[in-house]
Amino acid sequence: MKLFLRLFSVFTLVFVLAACGNADKSSSSDSGSKDGKKTVIEYWHVNAETQGGQTVNELVDAFNAQSKTTKVVAKFNPDMYKGLMQNLQAEAAAGKAPAVVQVGWAFKDYFSNNFSYTSPQEVIDQNFPEDKTFLKDYFNKNVMDLAVNSDGKQVGIPYSLSSPVLYINRDILRKAGLNENGPKTWEEVKEFSKIIKEKTGKNGFYLQEPADNWATQALLESNGAQMITDNKATFASNEGIKAYQLWADMILKDKSAVHLSWDQGVQSFIDGNVAMAYTTIAQRSNIQNNAKFDVAAIKSPAWEGKEVKLPAGGAMLAITAKDQDQQKAAWEFMKYLYSVESMAKWTEGTGYVPPRKDVAEAENGLKKYLEENEMMQAAIEQMDGIVPWTSFPGDAGLxxxxxxxxxxxxxLGGSVSVEEGLKSTEKAINEILK
Structure with missing residues (x-):
């Protein structure tokens, strides 16, 4: 147990040193409105029903039940963090804004360059003197620095930390005559996938395809490629092309992997139609609760002879409320989300690792949960491979x-070759970055 907790505690330190569906409850902005004596605010998030959406609802409902001053309306944004940024653009153009938003690490600079926000500490200093040292007391400085932009400004507070893991269906692996503990390298992933297809008829592999390139970055950079170097896109290197080619060959040549949307891909794994799924540890709860087979989560595969490099997943919470009442309500809600009990509930409901430093060992936190839950270990043990999620500079992010x-x-659709697709895209991005 001590070793497990030590690994969990080291997660955040190493993570930083390496630095790096919930249905809509409202379709319109309630910012600035009142519900009796309560200030009504919107909380924008990207947590679909299968990835924390239910937990968002539970936390919001619990907060609303105990707050005498604030009512929170949660709003789900499809297409992950990119979709949220696009929706926030439309809201800002209409002169509106939610009060609290999730901002993915890849959009930290884009968000701070294009939207109005207030640093949480500033809101605290102006309105909550009793919380003056809250962030300093409960967050390591290195963790808080994850939410500092390239100009050195504290944009928000880290909320979700994750890394990609490989979920495996041990029943299918055994049926195919393969090692039930799964592959250790990407080369073995390709071989396993091909054998599974040949011997069982099942699809062997799925790599997550949401509206971002998080998992793709892990595939390429683990092979020695760099998504960006000195503010210039450089992913179309020989290493990047080779890594992407393996993925494309599994889909187009071997026909042992599937090219599906994220929801479809994860569901196919849960339904037992795909033997291995490479996706975030934040899908742990959804997969663990719904898979009807011998399921496990193992560490991200490495490329033969190379070190694993995994982009930090997750998000920070930022305050976009403009008037003082909204900002005060935003901090009251955020403070609730960052309590030991809420952080523990968030981890149990998703798989995200909490950024608050005292949650793992607290009796009212995750102590018992971590003793009983083995699927979290893969994410914890591989944190020495964490690197920043690529954030393209300036306004070029989206x-x-x-x-x-x-x-x-x-x-993956077969309309262009890997080399042509990556090189032309790299060139186009660099034109934007000029």
Whole structure:
């Protein structure tokens, strides 16, 4: 137990040193409105029903039940963090804004360059003198620095930390005559996938495909590629092309892997139609609760002879409320989310590792949960491989992400070669970055 907790505690330190569906409850902005004596605020998040959406609802409902001053309305944004940024653009153009938003690590600079926000400490200093040292007391400085932008400003507070893991269906692996503990390298993933298809008829592999390139970055950079170097896109290197080619060959040549949306891919794994799924540890709860087979989560595969490099997943919470009442309500809600009990509930409901430093060992936190839950260990044990999630500089974030997504669909759809797709996309992104 002591070793396990020590590994869990080391997670955050190493993570930083390496630095790095919930249905809508409201379709319109309630910012600035009142519900009796309560200030009504919106909380924008990206947690679908299968990835923390239920826990968001539970936390919001519990907060609303105990707060005498604030009512929170949760709003789910599809297409993950990119979709939230796009929706926030539309809201800002209309002169509106939610009070609290989740901002993915890849959009930290884009968000701070394009939207109005207030540092949480500033809101605390102006309105909550009793909480003056809250952030200093409960968060390591290195963890807080994750939410500092390239200009050195504290944009928000880290909320979700994750890394990609490989979920495996041990029943299918055994049926195919393979090691039930799964592959250790990407080369073995390809071989396992091909054998599974040949011997069982099941699809062997799925790599998550949401509206971002998080998992793709892990695949490429673990092979020695760099998504960006000195503010210039450099992913179309020989190493990047080779890594992408393995993925494309599994889908187009071997026909042992599937090219599906994120929800479809994860569901196919849960339904037993895909033997291995490479996706975030934040899917742990969904997979663990719904899979009807011998399921396990193992560490991210490495490339033969190379070190694993895994982009930090998750998000920070930022205050976008403009008037003082909204800002005060935003901090009251955020303080609730960052309590030991709420952080523990968030981890149990998702798989995200909490950024608050005292949650793992607290009796009212995760102590018992970690003793009983083995599927978290893969994410904890591989944190020495964490690197920052690529954030393209300036205002290019959304455009660069979309160009990479377009290239992904073209390559995996077979309309362009890996080399052509990556090189043309790299060139297009660098034109934007000039």
């Amino acid at each position: 455009q660069a992400e979309q160009l990479l997504l377009d290239a992904r669909d073209q390559i």
